[in-house]
Amino acid sequence: MNAPLSAQLLRKEDQRLITGTGQFSADAQAVGLLHAYVIRSPHAHARIVHMDLSAVRSAAGVHQVLTAQDMQDAGFADLPNVAQVKGPQGQPQTVCTMPVLARDKVLYVGQPVAWVVADTALQAQDAAELAQIDYDTLDAVVTYADATAPGAVQLHPQAPGNTSVKFEAGDRAAVDAAFAQAHFVSDIAVDSQRLVGSPMEPRAVWAWHDEAKGVTHVHTPTQGVGGMAGFLAHITCWSPESMEVHTHDVGGSFGLRATAYSEHPLVMLSTRLLKRPVRWVGSRSEIFVSDWHGRALLLHGHIALDAQGHILAMRFENQVDVGAYNAYFSTHIGARNLSITMGGAYHVPALHMSAHIYFTNTVPVSAYRGAGRPDIAYAIDRLIDHAAQQHGLDGVAIRRKNFIAPQAFPYTTANQTVYDSGHFEAVMDHAIGMSEPQGLAQRRAAALQRGCLLGRGLAYYLEASGPGGAAKDQVRGSFDAQGVLTLRALTGASGQGHETSFAQIVQNEIGLSASAVRYLAGEPEKGLVGNSTGGSRTLYGAGSAIKNLCQQFMDQAKPAIAVLWGCDPADIGHAKGEWQELIGAKRRLRFADWIASLGAQAAQVQAVGEAASGATFPNGCHIAEVEINIATGVAEVSHYWAVDDVGQVISPEQVLGQVHGGVVQGMGQAFGEHVIYDRETGQLLTGSYMDYPMPRAGGLLRHFHHETHAVHTDLNLLGAKGVGESGCSGSLPALANAVTDALRQVGAPPMDMPFTPAKLWAAIQAAPRRP
């Protein structure tokens, strides 16, 4: 039991996490810490007529109460919207940003209205109840039909029809022409329903102001301290030098930690005004109405095929519900992410999409694991299966016939996306080969014996990993006198195991033991450029910079080795962390040994590695078999096979872990998760885990088999593609195609997710055939 820990642990970060000595933001103690509470709107849509907070201010323990007026006095801006697009005739997007605290109106249940700071969290919450806020309630709209209906109540006066923008991409004329001469045409609308991401650590932030240095320190889970600092600077309008963001352990993110929420600038202002540290920690019920929601997309896909089954065109009409405000990434999702890979893995000569980006009285939507790419992958592969079904074609044959061929790469899609590499047919055949297709009839029969309909679904997904907003990723590396390499960068982890993967890269490149490598991304790094974690790009983004860093170390060392050996640098080669004399005595020296020999001088060995790594295109084939109990409607995933092309694999266990996590999140969306608002009142009906079914242990208990099929990409130094979000992209269409196949056996039509027991049972009951 007392053996060296490093020998027994898979990841470096495990040591603190399995012993409860991790540092999550709510764990920090600070002398004189004050606690904040947010007063939130109870209404989906209302005018704030009158606010009397005097009783709150004079309640026990209360130090401060802030409202929108204080935001104005402080000169704070609204929470930003990251991407803006134009309509097809150049019409500007109507961007309606979210205020830190509501001004004259509230637009969704949970919207922050006022802020209370007190000695204890309970005192702040107690005091908040004394607020007297008079609301004049208005009609609420929470569906597309209601929000865009003529005469519907308007959330924002400047956005008629509750429309932010109608965006188009692709070539409408070419698509129309293709459809006109198509032999087979098919269409299907699929709902990628609104979800909560629900990382297990509730959002938290605390801040303290260093008067002497004029710097406000903000401690909060992020996906990258630099990215968060940028958003905070935008909102507060304070100089970037006057704030520092610190991130410690992060309990999951899935896209939701990349951005500042109202509580971030509020703790910053409070701490400066009160001259004491201030902390806010969300309760899960609050998180349900305040973490940005995910997905909330309706995708209506159309496909045109010629008589031989070649795809001539695809067209999508998408409804993008961004919630009450344009917050952060919703436009990026609805415009860019739904269009850049809208042809999927297929050669599609003509592509067009229109996206109606609209407002509803709901929590604003931003990025959640995949951010539109699982959704479009879902729509594409549902569309292909649907077309195959409708026209008596074979879905696998259609895919095979239309895959982009390996020799066509780099491949430019009809809407100008450049794909890096892929062996789609080989990957699909790899998956099919693994998936025991010959036993299907027997498995169906056996399932029926047990009172279950067994459906099988195959999906081929392709998605784009994040291009990265920063010009490049940089990683600074320096050695200490003990030969330990410390890496510093801006891309933070929230479970992806960066500390371990990056140490692994160093070990692979220069042979330095992973145990002698530390990766730190929680502190602001002056002068470093880099992306936050997001879009499944960190491993190859920051990792490529690390590879470059290692190259630089080897180059730095070379002259020193030449001196040491008394030879010409040209006579030294190196491979995998070892220098070799190419002539003469053929001496060898490992990098680790050279560093060790430097002693205190090792501190002079430092460099900043960098790499510009763009989007890559992870892809793969997922095959699912789902058994639906006819008597209860309960669906179980009985088999799941997946082959993913994630390029070069650095850490096989962590890749598999990401796939497990992504697939189970996909199962959650497929079989039960759904954020439901009451259509009349706009109240949230699924406001806690009592009503929002999170996947629990046992869902993927049965046969699950995953393999990777690496196809190198030239778009980064590691040849790796992302994997973090691929599990969602593959699982949604595979599971949906499987359920559709099961329902088809009794003649029941396709249905939208979530495939709850109640819905499946009702569909089977109403179906025209018995199994």
Next chain:
Amino acid sequence: MKLNLTLNGTPRSADVPERTLLADLLRDTFGMTGTHVGCDTTQCGCCTVHVDGQAVKSCTMLAMQADGCTVTTIEGLGANGLHPVQQAFSQCHGLQCGFCTPGMVMASVDLLRRNPTPTPDEIAEGLSGNLCRCTGYVNIIRAVQQASQVMQGEAP
């Protein structure tokens, strides 16, 4: 109100308001922040600790209810190095972000106490009070199986 308990083998006492939850007592009064609060409807299990040898959700106990009890948190589990369950979680990659991990480990230890050789279905049922958003649970179940084998003296 005063209370006394044995925390991770050490007698401790505190004087806290009655409405203090056991989770708050552990985290705020005793600084044992390994026990996490992940929800407010007693469902996520991140707050799981052992009270008198049983796994319970510390967010749904008053500190006063633990007066006179023996409490073990994640910090007290590996008192002599790592518990086999802790080791297995790491070796089987049964954790990613680590937020659910203390509660998951405490629940797993209790599960193995009650059922030393559980089937995968029994493990899933035994962990039905614990949520994880990162791992998909596949490796968590493997970890508990491995811990079970180690604790039964078998090779993992």
Next chain:
Amino acid sequence: MLLEAGKDLGISPGQVSAASPRFASPVAFRVDCRLRRKPGVLEDFPVYAFKYQRAESVGAASAALSADDSAKVLSGGMTLLPSMKHRLTAPSALIDVARLPEMTGVRQEGDHWWVGAATKHQDVAAHPGLQKAMPGLTTLAGLIGDPQVRARGTLGGSLANNDPSADYPSAALALQAQIITDRRTIEADDFFLGMFATALHSDEVITGVRFRTPQRCAYAKFKHPASGYAMAGVFVAQYAAAGAANGGWRVAVTGVANGVFRWHEAEQALAQGAQPPAMQRDDVIDDVHAPAAYRTHLALQMLAQARQSLS
């Protein structure tokens, strides 16, 4: 109904959601309450602090409740504490009965088994005598919540709360339970008065429950995929026929309607060896998780499953 100001309904958050979509989220429920208050009443808004005392005896617990009509009994706390955390109920005092030896344990008493009101679900589930005498009861106890909840939650707490989706009320009804309090014995058929309402007086303490040993019994439950409560739970028990119209069968259903109920049509069908008819009730829960038709179907399914477990 849920918004009667000042009335402490002790509603758990999940039940607000399940029972009444209009007030699904605790936030909405609480604030709607506040808005209904007349101006000037806010100063009287309850403070959430409370006194905590461990009862020395049943009598002492009862006396403490009589002395303070905002005091509540605390047993396992698995429904009371979440409700308090969401500020749906704010007792002035909690009287902790969990450690009273006279309220804990399991023992046979002739053709009944007595279970103490403070007995934990896991202890009921694991009791060998109960497993043999009434396996439906031990199965039920083992299906409540999750392992951690079962280590704390108690029989008395569940019955006193009478959540329409809780499991124990169905066992009490089906097994002809006698609910023994500090002052009387109440027959199960008279105990459950509708959603969250029982025949208990506000200062009355359940000390134990006597379940009548059946010839055989079983419980089948379809768990709500989110909350883990019963979306439909059916308890079936068979006693000697003794000329009764229902042939000695008792069938109790929970999770389906606004309170646990005896399913008389199913009892008669069992007595006649016939197929039970579809359930006809106008108070079947219909919500975003399951329409009424699905719930009544599940009741039939769970009845069939329970019947199958009987042999």
